[in-house]
Every structure is written in structure tokens, then in C-alpha cells.
Amino acid sequence: MSDKNPVADDQSVGQELSIEQRATVGLSQGTIVRRRFLAHRGAVASVFVLIFLVLLAFTSVGTVIGGTGKLVPDADSTRLIIDGFRVPGWWTSTWWERYDIVLPGGAPTFTLWPFSFGDHPFGQDNTGKDVFARVMRGMQQSLNVVFIVGIISTVIGVVLGALAGYYRGWIDQLIMRITDVIIIIPLLVLGAVLGRTIGGDALLLAIMLGLIAWTGMARLVRAEFLSLREREFVDAARVAGASDFRIIFRHILPNTVGVIVVSATLLMSAVILLETSLSFLGFGITDPDISLGQIISQYNEAFKTRPWLFWWPGLFIVIIALCINFIGDGLRDAFDPRQKRVPSQNGMGTQVINFFKSYVPGARPGDGTSNK
């Protein structure tokens, strides 16, 4: 990784080191990136929020592994159970069973003073299902889709982009033309057709979306490879007798990690909006399974009478997408080679303080906020 150290970077050799560069002398690339990322308070906070949401979603109502996901009557009791290996959670309600309506209209039982969650903190729908459990299950499925699509499309995009950029010629032509064909059809439209064909299963939908969402990544990686393959360290590796495979994966790929990580994160934030939109249209995850978009679609007519059915799933979509976007922004700042300084004033807290500072009498715009 020594060729990635900004100090050893060929541009800075022979130049006087600036103050900013001196701050990073002797640090490994990983350390610099980590420090820069940790300095981005919005991103760090987002990581914690996201981890919290993932834990909440999966531990609260438990989950189901394998099986068809269909509802079947239990052999022992009269209750409906879900097909597949059920991992129970700590929340008492399930997302498919109906309960007696506690408050009139199924209003949320959550009260701030005296503080209590009650049986159905997010309320109940018109059939008595617990909205909290439904939202949690929906969040599970949405998060599953996000991560699966993120992994699949990153792998495909990186491999195809690397091949196209490294070999150029007809391989490049072939891969790029395929990319063009996919990229010209809006992702949502293509996803809708695929989602409709394979029918409402979350896992299958995620795999299908992963197979079409890699185009942006492939283009970026290809561009990086086209430029990196002309660099001296690649020539050196080739002269030393390294195989193409080794050059691609051991020499060039580590240098594109920044681009890949950032664009994978931004892709994932796009995917959650894509999946929820598809489910909203009815071409993504469908009943009896649940996704955040599907909950909104199911209840959007009831906005006037039961607004809580609409607010909660939407709020969680926004929070998840916002967190992923902030993390992506933090990663971009951390991996940006032009940014030599360790950012110290980009955090949300400072932003809010600066916002008020700029209105203190006598302060000029940029006074309390410039980069010192």
C-alpha cells in the first residue's frame, strides 16, 4: 500500500511539504482514512444510528430464515404461524397476527408523559395488526434488500469494470455496450418488470436488483483502471512477471478501494429508495411479506383517518437513507486524495454552532467557520 501514501505520491516528491501534508507524514493510508472518517461527526453518528436500527429491526420481532414465508395454520394451536425457521424476538406482538384494538381507531398507545410504550406504540391498523411489528419486519426486509443488492452489484460492477478497464479492446467494447443498454432504461422501470416477473419474494427481488444495479459501479471502476494501468507500479509488476490476475487484484484493485467503497455506499442509499418505490407500486415485495414501501402503499388511502400508518414507515425510510448518505459523504471526504487536512469542522454539531455564530453581531460570513 506504500504507493498510496500521499507523501510518497509522485506529485509531492520534490515539492516542499505543506502544513496539511506534514500532518499526515508517516501515517498509513488506513490510519488517515480512519481519522478523517471519525472526524466527520455526522457520518459517525449515522453509523451508530444505523447499527441501532439494524439491531432494533432484527431483535425486536425476530426473523424468519428459509421457508416459503407463507402463513400456515399451526398444527398444535389454532394460531397462524409463518413457514420457515422462526427466530423469536423480545417484542410480544407478531407482524401477521391480529390483536384486539386497544385505543379507538387503533391509535398509538405511546405516550410521552407518563412515559410508556403500551401494547402498540405505533398504533394498529384497521384489522388490529400491530404497526410497530409490521414496521420492524418491513425494515428488516428493506435492509436485507439493501445489503444484498449492495454486495451483488458491487462484486459484478468491480469485476466487469476491472476487466473492461484492464484489457480494453473488444472486452471493453462488449461490457460497455451491455452497460449502455442497461443504463438507458430507468432502474425503477427495469426493476418493476423484473419484480413483477419473479413475484414478491425479498431475496429473489434483491438478487434481481443486484443483477441490474451494477452499471454505475462498473463505469467508475473501469475509468479508474484505465488510468491506473498506465502507472509505473503496474509496469513494474508486469516486468516482475506478475500474472494479469495478480496485477488486477493485488496491484490495481487496492488503489480503487476508495472509489468502490464510496460508490457502493451511495448505491445502497439509492437502493433503499428503489426497493421501497417498487414495493409501493406493487412490483417489489408483496403481501404476505412486508416492506416499508408496501406498508405505505397499503395504507396511503387511510392517511386522513389513521396517519400513524403512514408516518412511521416513511420516517424509517428517510432515516435509513439519510444515515447511509451521511456515511457515504463521510467516506468520500475520508478517501478524497485532494483533501489533505483532517477535517475537524464538518460535524453536524459544529455546523449548528456555526449557523448561530454567523449571526453574532460583528461576525462576517466565514469568520467562525473558515478552515483554520
Place this chain on the structure above:
Amino acid sequence: MRYFSWLGGVGACFIGRCDLGISVARGEQPVIDAIGGALGSTLQLVLAATILAIVIGVAIGMTTALRQYSGYDYVVTFLTFVFYSLPIFWVAVLLKEFGAIRFNEFLGDPVIPWWSILAIALVMGFIASSVVGGELRTRVISFSSVAVGIGGLIFLLDVTRWFVQPSIGIIGVALLTFATAAIVVFTSTGFQHRRALIAVGIVVALTLGLWYPFQFLFFYLNSAWTVLLVTVLMGAIGVIVGLLVGGDGKAVVARTAGIVGGLTVIPLVLDQMFLRWDEYVARIPLSNGVIATIGASTPAIRRVDDTWLNMLDSMTHMLLPTIALMIISLAAYTRYARASLLDVMNQDYVRTARAKGLGERTVVMRHAFRNAMIPIATIIALDFGAVIGGAVITERVFAWQAMGSLFNEGLNRTDVNLVMGFFLVTGILAVLFNVFADLLYSALDPRIRVS
């Protein structure tokens, strides 16, 4: 095999006999007819949203870049993140509830409480003072003048019951024309340029003088072409006045006056539309409010042969879907405009321009703006997919009978011909958008030539 016969039908388009098959889902209606009926609405929606997003996004992005690290900049940056993360269907449903249903209820008894007038005035004042920037004194002046102006305007509209009986009239036309002229002069020549001020002043005076004759023109030439005619006419008048008054800087003055002249058509047409307000309210179904939530037009109004009434009708129908669609693109344009202008402002040629002693306005508008717009042209093509996807969702929420609903219907009923027709049209549109972006490229950057 079916695909090739379909392809043959598409190929026949080149000799004028299109055949995209028939749609089973729509009662054996030929797909080409279905698309023909739907394409117009979608194009209107997509174009309006894209253009608005570009104009507003670039304006916000540029002002934040010029006031980098100000409170305004931070607030906008945070908001763009939020907008990026908003699911469009959620926004559309919210808009439908608050923008239409609640707003229509408000129009039933339009009294704006004093605190919301105060809040709007303070926010506008804050934005204005942040954009103007400068010393504390200038900031206080801009803050208070804009806050008082906006607050006063809303208060005035409120007490005169304008929201019940919206009209523009000659006073509104005068106000809007002055505002447009001020913005154009400020961005194009600056207020120091006396000849430009005189030329634009003459154009504005002419517009107001011609307001009464135009009433007859709009009444007798009741078609959409009149809009184009008036635009060209007023633009030409502007150019001629500019050439006559321009003196040394003929070209610049003529251009400024021409743009102002062309833009005066907007208040004039708005005026015509609002003249028909009572008729519009009388014709819409009783259950609907004035801001429509269903469909692209009112069928009862469609049958009336009055362009201005139809325009008003389309406007009230398009308002919310356009806003919903605009919001998803807005964040991208804002961020790219900001980043790109920041990038350009650090270039050497901008420093050279400053060192020559040029004013800040000239440096920004003449030297930086044009170069900063080059990356924006790329986004137009890239953003297309998102906008079409957004249109599918928006049309669903607002129950439009357009391309999106065609696609929904085709998929739901497994009607291959309909879906293929949709793909064909979006494919063609995507190519057109890309061509447009390329042309824009070559217009912005003389180094790039389209051969």
C-alpha cells in the same frame, strides 16, 4: 418470433405506418394510440420538473457556493441530504394531503395567522441577508427590507382577500415585470450600466402601455401560438430598443432588453389565466378543491375552447406532481452546481479576472458561471432515468392517465405490447436527452465540437 414481428411494426414507423401491436389490457386499443394520448402529459410533467429543478437548483447551488461556510450554506447542505433521502411516493402523498386537501380547506376561509406571516417573513429575510452577505449593516438592511416587504405583501394579499379572488391585473403585471427586469439586469449587466437601465425601462414601460391592446389580442387570438407570438414580438421590441439606446455596448444592452422583453410574456399570460379564475372555479367538480389531486385536466374544461382556461386548469393539476418530481432532482442539481462553481472559482482565470479589476458580478456571471455549467449538462442526461422513474410513481399517486399509468397497467395485466411501447418511448426520450446534453456541452464549451 413475436419480437421480430413487433420489431417489423416498429420499423414500419420509418415509412409512416407505425404498428406497435394492440393492447389487450385496454380493450384491444392500438398501443400507438394509447401512447399518443399519454405522451403529452408525461412530457409536460417531466420537462416542467426538469427545467424548474435546473433553474432553482443552480440558483441555490450558486448562492451557497458564493457564501461558502455561511449558516445558509450549512442549512442548504443539510437540506439537500434530506431531499436526497426522501422517497418520492411519500413526498407525493404528503403533498397531496397538505398541498392540496389542507390548502383547499384553507382557501375556504383564507385567514393567515399573524405568526405564520411573521415566520415566512423572517425566513425570507434570513435567506436574503445570507445571499447578499457583506457587512453587518448591509445584512441588517437586506434582512429587514425583504422581511418587511414579503410580510407586508402577504398581509396585504390576506386583507384584500386575494386568496379567494386571485387576480393579477395591471398592478400585478407591473410588479412582476419590474421584478423580472430587476433580476435580469442585475445578473446580466448590473445596475451601474445606465444605458441598459434605460433600455429595460423603456421595454417595461412599453409592456405596461401595451397591456390594454394585448387584452384584445389574447381574446381574439385564443391559442397557444399567441404565447409564442407575443414572446417573439416583445423580444424583438427589446432587441430593437436595446440597439437604439445601447450606444457603445449595443450587443449587451440589446441582449438584456431582449431577454426582459421575452420574459414579459409570463406575467401577461398569467394575468390572462387568472382572469378566468371564476369560470374555472365554477366548472370544476364540487368535491374538488382548486388545487387538483386527480388526473391531468378537468374533462369539463377540456371541452371548452378557451386556451387560457385550459392553461389555468393544467397549471392547477400540474402544480403538485411537478413539485414532487422536482424535489428529487433539486438536491442533485444544487449539490453539483455548488461543487462545480466552487471548483471554478478557485481557477487561475478567475483570479486573473479579479486582478483585472472586474466587479464581482462580472467575474461570477461572465467568467465562472459558464464554465461551472458544463458539469451540470452531464447531470441532465444522467438524471433522466430518475425523473422517468419518478414520473411513474407520481402519476400513480396523482392518478394521471399518462405514460406511467400505461406502464403500471401493462405490467399488472401482463400486456407485453404496452410495456414494450413504454420501453420504446423512454428509450427514444433518453437518447434525445443525451443528444440535448451533448448540444448543450458544445454550446457551453467551444473546445467541444459536434461534427
